[in-house]
Amino acid sequence: MTAAIATPSFFTGRLKRPGFWTVITALAVLLLAVLLLLPIANVLAISFFDATTGNFGLSNYVQVLTRRFYTAALWNTIVIGLLGMLGACLLGIPLAFCTSRYRIRGRAVIATFAVLVLCAPPFIGAYAWIMLFGSNGAVTNILSSIGIPAPTIYGVPGIVMVFSLKFFPYIYLMTENALNTINKSYEDAAENLGCTAFQRFYKVTLPLIFPAVSTGAIICFVLSIADFGTPAILGRGVRTLATIAYTQYTSEMGGTPTMAVTVSMLMIAISMIALLLQRRILSKRRYASALTNRPGKKAMSPLKSILVHGFCYLVVFIAMLPAFTVVYTSFLETSGPVFTGNFGLGSYERILRDSPQAIYNSFVFALAAVALIAVVSGLLSFIVVRRDNFVSGSLDLLLMVPYLIPGVVMAIGYVATFQHPPFDMTGTALIIILLVFIRRLPYGVRSTTSILRQIKPSIEEAAINLGASPAKTFASVTVPLMMPGLIIGSLMSFITAINELSSTLILYTSRTITMPVLIYVQVIDGEFGTAAALSTLLLLSTGLCVFTVFRFSDRKESAFV
Amino acid sequence: MSAVEITSIRKSYGATVALSDINITIPSGSFFTLLGPSGCGKTTLLRTIAGFHQQDSGIIAIAKQQIENVPAHKRDVGMVFQDYAVFPHISVADNIAFGLKQRKVARSEIASRVADILDIVQLKPYAARMPHELSGGQQQRVGLARALVINPQVLLMDEPLSNLDAKLRVDLRRELRAIQQSMNITTIYVTHDQEEALAMSDIVCVMYGGVIQQAAAPWDVYNSPANSFVASFVGANNFLALSIDGTQAAIAETSVALPQLSSVQAGGKIVAAVRPEYIVVNPANDEDDLVRLPVKIRQVSFTGREMAVAATLASGEEIEAVTKPTSDIIALHPNDEAVFAFPARKVQLFEDGVTGARLF
Numbered sequence: 001m002t003a004a005i006a007t008p009s010f011f012t013g014r015l016k017r018p019g020f021w022t023v024i025t026a027l028a029v030l031l032l033a034v035l036l037l038l039p040i041a042n043v044l045a046i047s048f049f050d051a052t053t054g055n056f057g058l059s060n061y062v063q064v065l066t067r068r069f070y071t072a073a074l075w076n077t078i079v080i081g082l083l084g085m086l087g088a089c090l091l092g093i094p095l096a097f098c099t100s101r102y103r104i105r106g107r108a109v110i111a112t113f114a115v116l117v118l119c120a121p122p123f124i125g126a127y128a129w130i131m132l133f134g135s136n137g138a139v140t141n142i143l144s145s146i147g148i149p150a151p152t153i154y155g156v157p158g159i160v161m162v163f164s165l166k167f168f169p170y171i172y173l174m175t176e177n178a179l180n181t182i183n184k185s186y187e188d189a190a191e192n193l194g195c196t197a198f199q200r201f202y203k204v205t206l207p208l209i210f211p212a213v214s215t216g217a218i219i220c221f222v223l224s225i226a227d228f229g230t231p232a233i234l235g236r237g238v239r240t241l242a243t244i245a246y247t248q249y250t251s252e253m254g255g256t257p258t259m260a261v262t263v264s265m266l267m268i269a270i271s272m273i274a275l276l277l278q279r280r281i282l283s284k285r286r287y288a289s290a291l292t293n294r295p296g297k298k299a300m301s302p303l304k305s306i307l308v309h310g311f312c313y314l315v316v317f318i319a320m321l322p323a324f325t326v327v328y329t330s331f332l333e334t335s336g337p338v339f340t341g342n343f344g345l346g347s348y349e350r351i352l353r354d355s356p357q358a359i360y361n362s363f364v365f366a367l368a369a370v371a372l373i374a375v376v377s378g379l380l381s382f383i384v385v386r387r388d389n390f391v392s393g394s395l396d397l398l399l400m401v402p403y404l405i406p407g408v409v410m411a412i413g414y415v416a417t418f419q420h421p422p423f424d425m426t427g428t429a430l431i432i433i434l435l436v437f438i439r440r441l442p443y444g445v446r447s448t449t450s451i452l453r454q455i456k457p458s459i460e461e462a463a464i465n466l467g468a469s470p471a472k473t474f475a476s477v478t479v480p481l482m483m484p485g486l487i488i489g490s491l492m493s494f495i496t497a498i499n500e501l502s503s504t505l506i507l508y509t510s511r512t513i514t515m516p517v518l519i520y521v522q523v524i525d526g527e528f529g530t531a532a533a534l535s536t537l538l539l540l541s542t543g544l545c546v547f548t549v550f551r552f553s554d555r556k557e558s559a560f561v
Numbered sequence: 562m563s564a565v566e567i568t569s570i571r572k573s574y575g576a577t578v579a580l581s582d583i584n585i586t587i588p589s590g591s592f593f594t595l596l597g598p599s600g601c602g603k604t605t606l607l608r609t610i611a612g613f614h615q616q617d618s619g620i621i622a623i624a625k626q627q628i629e630n631v632p633a634h635k636r637d638v639g640m641v642f643q644d645y646a647v648f649p650h651i652s653v654a655d656n657i658a659f660g661l662k663q664r665k666v667a668r669s670e671i672a673s674r675v676a677d678i679l680d681i682v683q684l685k686p687y688a689a690r691m692p693h694e695l696s697g698g699q700q701q702r703v704g705l706a707r708a709l710v711i712n713p714q715v716l717l718m719d720e721p722l723s724n725l726d727a728k729l730r731v732d733l734r735r736e737l738r739a740i741q742q743s744m745n746i747t748t749i750y751v752t753h754d755q756e757e758a759l760a761m762s763d764i765v766c767v768m769y770g771g772v773i774q775q776a777a778a779p780w781d782v783y784n785s786p787a788n789s790f791v792a793s794f795v796g797a798n799n800f801l802a803l804s805i806d807g808t809q810a811a812i813a814e815t816s817v818a819l820p821q822l823s824s825v826q827a828g829g830k831i832v833a834a835v836r837p838e839y840i841v842v843n844p845a846n847d848e849d850d851l852v853r854l855p856v857k858i859r860q861v862s863f864t865g866r867e868m869a870v871a872a873t874l875a876s877g878e879e880i881e882a883v884t885k886p887t888s889d890i891i892a893l894h895p896n897d898e899a900v901f902a903f904p905a906r907k908v909q910l911f912e913d914g915v916t917g918a919r920l921f
Contacts, residue, residue, distance in 0.1 A: 019632070458646035461613055462704075464633045465640040466660030466711065473634075480650045 020470040025383050025391055031376070032398055035438045039413030040405065046416060047265045051258040060262040073239040074266065077225050080159050080240060081270070084224035085217050087164025091315050092171025093213060098308050100179035103297045105309065112546070113316040114169035119542045120323055121499035121516055123229030124535045125162045127523045128322030129153050130233065131329060154236040162234065163224045165319045171216035178212035179205070211282050218278045222271045226406035228502040233523060241267045242502070245408045249506060257412055264409035271404045323539055330536040334529035347533035354530070355518055359537065362515040365429060366498040369436040370444075373493045374486055376437075377444030381482075382474060384445070385452045386460070399442045407502030410435060414507065427509045435507065436497045443496060444489035451485025452478070487552050491545045498541060563624045563714040563747045564589040565610070570619030570629075572605060572771075579605040581771040583619070587749060587764070592741055594750045596758040597768035598794065603751045604719060606768070610749065611717055612636045623714050634663075639708030643720040645700040647692040653703050654679070654688040660711040678710040681740060698729045705737070709744065716741070716748045722757065734761055755795050759783065767791045774916060788918050789911040792834050799840075799880045803833045803910070813876035817852045819905050821921040830913035831920065839907040840882035842870055842890055843899050851902040856880060858897040861890065872901060 018026075050059040064070040099107050132139045133153035140150040152158065182205065190204040228242040235243060241263050249260035300308060333344040351359070384396045402410075414435050418425040425431040455478070463473040479486075501516040508517050515534050522531040565587040572580040580602050587593045595603035608614045610621055612633030621629040628636050639660075648656050654675055661671045679685045682702040692700055701721055708716060721737075722730045738761045741748050752758050758765045759779040766776040767790070775787035786792035789800065801812045803819075810819050812833060825831070844851055856872035859879070868886040870893065873879055882901055884890055893899065910920040 456644055456646065458642040458644050459648060461611075461633075462640065462642060462646040462648070462707070463659065464613075465611060465636075465638065466707065467634050467663035468659075469632075469634050472663075477648060477650075 020474075021383065021387060024379050025387065025395075028376070028380055028383060028395060029391065032395070032438075035434055036398065036401060039410060039417045040401070042416040043261050043264060043409060043413040046256060046258055047262040049256075049258065051256075060258055061265075064259070064262050064266060069239075070244070070263065073241050073244045073263075076156065076238055077240045077242070077267070078270065080156060080163065080231070081221045081225040083156075083160040084163030084167060085221040087160055088168040088171050088220040089213070089217055091164060091168035091319075092216065093175055095168070095172045095312055095315055096175035096179055098312050100176050101298060102300055102305075102308055104312060106313075110312055110316050111173075112550075113320050114172055115546050116323065116539075116543060117166065117316070117319045118169040118173075119495045119499075119546055120539055121229075121501065121519075121535070121542075123233060123501060123516070123520060123523070124326055124539070125166050125322040126230040126233040127519075127528070127531065128325040128329075129158065129162060130523075131325055131528060132321070133158075154234055155238050158234045159231050159238070159240075162230050163220070163227070166230075167220040167223055168315070168319065170219045171213065174212040174216040175209055178209040182208050214278050214281065218274055221274050222404065225267060225270055226408075226502070228406070228408055228505070229520060232520075241270075242406060242408055245406075245412075246502075246505065249408070249412055257416070261409075261412055261416075264406065264412060267406050268404060268409060271406075275400075275404065326532045326535045326539065329528060330532035332529065332532075339529065347529040350530050351533045351537075355513075355534070357511070358513045358515050358518040358534070361429070361512055362498055362538075363541075365433050365436060365512075365514060366494055366500075368433045369440060369497045370490050370494045372433070372437045373441050373444040373497075374490045377441060377448045377489055378479060378482060378486055379474075380441075380445050381448035381452050382478060385449055386457060399445050402439050402442050405439075407439060407500065407504075408506060410439060411503035411506035414503075426507075427512070429512050432504055432507050432512055432514075435503050436500050439500070439503060440493040440496050443493045444486075447489030447492060448482055448485045451482055455481050484552055488549050491549050491552075495542050495545050499538060565593075565715055565747060565749065566620070566622045566625075567606075567610075568620040568622075570606070570609060570621065571617045572602075572609060572614060573617060578771050580609070580616070583771075583773060585766065585773060585776055587747060589624075589747055590745045591763040592738065592748045592750065592761055593764045593766060594752060594758040594762040595766050595768055596752060596755060596795070598753060601768040602771040603753075603768045605771075607717055607719055607749060607751045610715070611638055611640050637711075637713050638715045638717055639711060639713035641701070641704045641708050641716070641718040641721045643723055645692075645697070645704045645724075647695075647700045647703045647707070649692050651691075652688070653684060653690050653692065653695070656692065656703055657707045657710050660707060664711065674710055678706045681709075682706045697725055698733060701725065701733065705740070709740070709746070714747065716746050718748065718750045720751055720753070723752070723754070730757075737761070759795070765795070767794060769794070769916065772916075786909070786919060788916045789832065789834065789914065790916045792909065792911065792919070797837050797881065797883070798834050799837060800911075801833045801835070801874070801878055801880065802876070803831045805831065812852070812854060813874035813878060815854050815875070817854075817905070819852070819908055819910075821906070821908070821910060825910055825920045832911045832913055832917065834909045834911060835903050835907055837869070837881045837883040839903045840880070840884070841902045842882050842884055842893075844902045848902070850904055852905050852908065853900050853902045854880070856899050856901050858893050858895055858899055860895060861893045863891070870899075872899065 047060055048056055048058070050057060051063075053059075064074075095110075098104060099110060104110065129137075130153060131137055133150055134140065137150075137153070143150040153161075186204055186208065187200055190200045195203060225240070226242060228246055231238065231240045231243050232246070245260045245263045245267070248263065249257045329339075330347050331343050331345070333340045333342040333346045380395065380399070383392045384399075414431055415426055417423075418431055425434075459481070460473050460477055463477045464470065468476065499516055500514070501520060504512075504514050504517050505520065508514065515538055519531045519534050519538075522528075522534070567583055567585050567587075570580055570583040571578075583602075583606060595606060597603045605614060609616050612628075612631065616629060619629065620627060623636075623638070647653075648659065651659075657675045657678060658671050661674060666674070675688070676685075679688055682705055684699065684702050684706065687695060687699065692703065695703065701724075704721070718737075722733055725733065734757060750758075750761065759782075762779055764776055765779050765782045767774045767782060769790050775782055775791045777785070777787075782791060782795050786795065792798050793800065804811045804814075805822070808822075810817055810822055819833070841848075841851070844853070854874060856874055859871045859873055861871075862869045863886060867883050868890050870882045870884065870890060871879065872882070880901055911917045912920060
C-alpha cells in the first residue's frame with residue numbers, strides 16, 4: 001500500500017529548510033550571547049586576574065572580602081538593601097490593605113502617585129531631599145531659624161528613607177493586586193470555621209498574598225543594592241558596593257578595571273542569592289484559584305475613615321514630595337548656584353541654550369532602544385511562550401539576567417568587550433543604545449509575554465491551517481493581537497530607558513551625554529536650578545508615558561510592576 | 562477521492578505513549594469520529610493529521626499523497642477548533658476570506674465564495690460584524706465556514722460543539738451533519754460525547770490508551786463492542802462477575818443458564834455484560850427465558866423519559882436498570898427487595914480486564 005502512495009515533489013531529494021522560528025530562535029540566541037552573556041563573561045574573567053600581578057586566581061576576591069574598605073561597603077550595601085526593603089514593606093503593605101479592603105476616596109489618585117514615584121528617576125529623590133533637608137535645605141533652614149535641629153538626611157538613614165519612599169510602590173501595587181484577586185471564599189471559609197478577623201488575616205490572607213509581597217520585596221532589595229545615584233549623592237562617606245565600583249572604575253580609567261569588576265561580581269552574587277532564596281521559598285507556595293468571589297470593600301466609621309485616609313495620602317504625598325520640590329525649584333530664578341527667590345523660566349532657558357545635546361540624545365537613545373526592544377520582545381516572547389523546548393526555556397531564564405546585573409557592571413562589561421577593533425564601539429551612541437536595549441529588554445518581553453499567554457494558540461493554528469506560513473501568521477495574526485502589550489511594553493521600557501543613569505554614566509562622552517547624566521553632574525556641582533529643569537522635563541515625559549499606559553491598559557497601575 | 566490512510570503512526574511524549582501504532586483507513590466522503598475519554602490520544606491523532614504535532618514515525622496519506630512531513634500550512638486540510646479560534650481582530654467576512662487570500666484566489670471569486678458559504682452556514686446578515694458581536698454558536702459557524710470555503714480535501718473538527726449549551730449542541734449537530742453530507746467532504750471529528758458520536762457518524766472509532774479499540778458503524782459499536790472498554794464507554798453497561806463451575810454458571814451466587822457459554826473457550830475469568838435497558842424490574846412470573854437475579858434497591862431516580870433503578874446484588878456488585886416510569890417502579894424504596902431480570906441472549910461475555918476481548 002505504501003508503495004502506491006506518491007511522495008509530494010517538493011519534499012524529495014532536498015533537505016528540509018530550517019523553519020522561520022528556528023532561524024529566529026538562532027538569531028535570538030546569538031543576540032543575547034553577544035550583547036548579554038559575552039560582556040558578563042568578560043567582567044567575570046577580569047575579576048579572576050590579580051589587580052597588580054595579573055596572576056590567575058581568587059586574590060581579588062580575597063582582597064574584597066578581607067580589606068576593611070570593601071567589607072565596610074559590603075556591610076553597608078546589605079544593611080541598606082535590607083532596611084530599604086523593610087521600609088518599603090512597612091509603607092506598602094498597610095497602604096495596599098487600606099486601599100483594597102476599605103472604600104478610599106480618590107484611590108485612583110493614590111495609585112497614580114504610586115506609579116509616578118515608581119517611574120521617576122531615583123536620583124531625583126536623593127537630591128530633592130537634599131534641597132529640603134540637606135545642610136542648606138529649605139526645611140533645615142526653617143527649623144534651625146526657630147531653634148530646632150533638623151534630622152540629618154545624609155548617610156545610611158537618609159539613603160534608607162529615600163529607598164523606602166522610592167520603592168514602596170512595588171510592594172504596594174503587587175500586594176494590592178494580590179489582595180484584590182484573592183478569592184473571598186477563602187476568607188469567608190476561615191470566618192465560617194471560627195476565625196476572628198485578626199486570625200483570618202494572619203492565617204489565611206497573609207499566606208495567600210505572601211508570594212506577591214515577597215516578589216515585591218525582592219525587587220526592592222535588588223534595586224536598593226544596585227542603585228548608584230542615591231548613595232552617591234547622599235552618602236557623605238558612606239560607601240556602598242555600587243559607588244565603590246563606579247569610583248574604582250573611574251580611578252582605574254585606562255587600566256583594567258579589576259577591582260571595580262570584582263566588587264560588581266559581589267553585587268551580582270548578593271542579588272542572585274536573594275532571588276534564589278525567594279524562588280526557593282515560593283516554589284512550595286503556588287496558589288491558583290478561580291476568581292469567582294471577588295473581595296468587597298468595607299465602609300468605615302468616621303474616625304477610622306479619617307485615620308485611614310490620612311495615612312494613605314500622607315504616604316503618597318511624602319513620596320511625591322521630591323517630584324513636587326523639583327518641579328517647584330525648576331521655576332525659581334538662580335544667580336549662579338544661588339536661588340534668588342524669584343520665579344522665572346531662567347533654568348529652562350539655560351538648559352535649552354547650554355545642553356540641547358543632552359535632551360536630544362536622551363530622546364533619540366531611548367526611542368532607538370525602545371524600537372529595538374519592541375521588535376525583539378515581540379519575537380522573543382513568541383519563542384518563549386509558544387515554542388516548548390530547551391532553548392526557549394533557557395531564553396526565558398536568560399531574560400531574568402538583566403534584572404540582576406547592576407547597570408554599572410553591564411557598562412563595565414560593555415567597555416571591556418566592545419573596545420577592540422573592528423567592534424570598537426566605545427564612545428559611540430550605539431554602545432549606549434545597545435546597553436539600554438539589553439538592560440530594558442526584559443520589561444518589553446514581560447509585557448508581550450503576558451499578553452501572548454492570553455492569546456489562544458488555536459488562533460494561530462487556524463491561520464496556519466488556512467495556509468498562512470509561520471512568518472505570515474505571526475505578522476498578520478499574532479502581532480495585531482499582541483499590539484496592546486507591545487505598546488505598553490514599549491512605553492514601560494521608554495520610561496526606564498530615558499531615566500537610565502548608572503550604566504550611561506560610565507559610557508558617556510561629551511557627545512553622548514544624556515539628561516540623567518547631566519543632572520547627576522550638575523547636582524554634584526551644586527547646579528540645582530538647571531538640574532531641576534532637566535528633571536522636570538524627565539518627569540514630564542515619564543508622566544506622559546504613564547498616562548498613555550493607563551489609557552491602553554485595562555490592568556492600569558498593576559501593569560507597572 | 563480523498564480517503565485518508567494512516568499507517569503505523571506512533572507518537573510519545575517522553576515516557577508517555579500518546580499514539581501507539583495507529584492504522585486506519587478513512588473512506589472518502591465519510592464522517593469519521595474519534596471517540597474516547599480525555600487523554601486517549603484522539604486529539605493528538607487529529608492534530609498530527611493537521612500537522613500541529615510531528616509523529617515519531619508512520620505515514621499519513623490523503624488521496625494517496627503522503628503528507629506526514631508537509632508543514633502544517635501546506636496541508637490541504639480544514640480545521641474547526643473547540644474554542645472557535647475566530648480571528649478577533651478582523652470581521653466575519655475577512656475571517657472566512659483568510660484562507661482564500663492565502664491561496665491567492667481572485668478577489669471577485671473570494672467575494673462570491675464567501676457569500677455562498679455564508680449562505681450555507683446561515684450567517685449572511687453577519688458578514689460585516691466583528692467576532693465579539695457574535696454568540697458562541699455563531700462564532701463556531703464562522704469557524705466552520707472558514708474551514709469549508711477553501712474546499713479542503715479533509716475537514717478536521719476538534720470537539721467543535723463542546724463549548725456550546727446542550728440545546729444548541731443538538732441543533733448544530735444536525736446542521737453540521739447535513740452540510741457534511743451535502744458537500745460530501747471526508748470529515749474527521751473528535752468528541753468525548755458518545756451520543757454525539759453515535760448520532761453523527763458513519764464510522765465511530767473508539768480510542769483508549771493511544772490505541773484504536775474499535776472502528777465500526779455506530780450500530781455495530783453499540784451492539785457488537787469489540788471489547789469491554791468499548792462496551793462500557795459507548796452507552797451504559799452492567800458488568801457482572803461470572804463464576805463457572807463445569808457447565809454451571811452463576812452470577813452473584815445465583816445460577817444462571819447462559820447457552821452462549823458453550824461456544825466460549827473457557828480460559829481465564831469471564832465477565833458478563835448486560836445493558837440497563839434490557840433489564841426488567843420485577844417481571845411477571847410467566848415470562849420465560851429470563852435470567853432472574855434477586856437485588857436490594859439502592860436508589861430510584863426519575864429522569865423524565867425513563868426511570869433509573871440502581872440496586873445491589875447479593876455479592877455486593879452494583880447493577881442498574883433503565884425502564885419506563887410505571888407506578889410500580891416509582892413506588893420502590895431503598896432497601897426494598899426486588900428481582901432484576903433480562904433475556905439470556907442479551908448477555909455479552911468478555912475476558913476480564915479494562916480492554917478484555919468480547920467472547921460472545
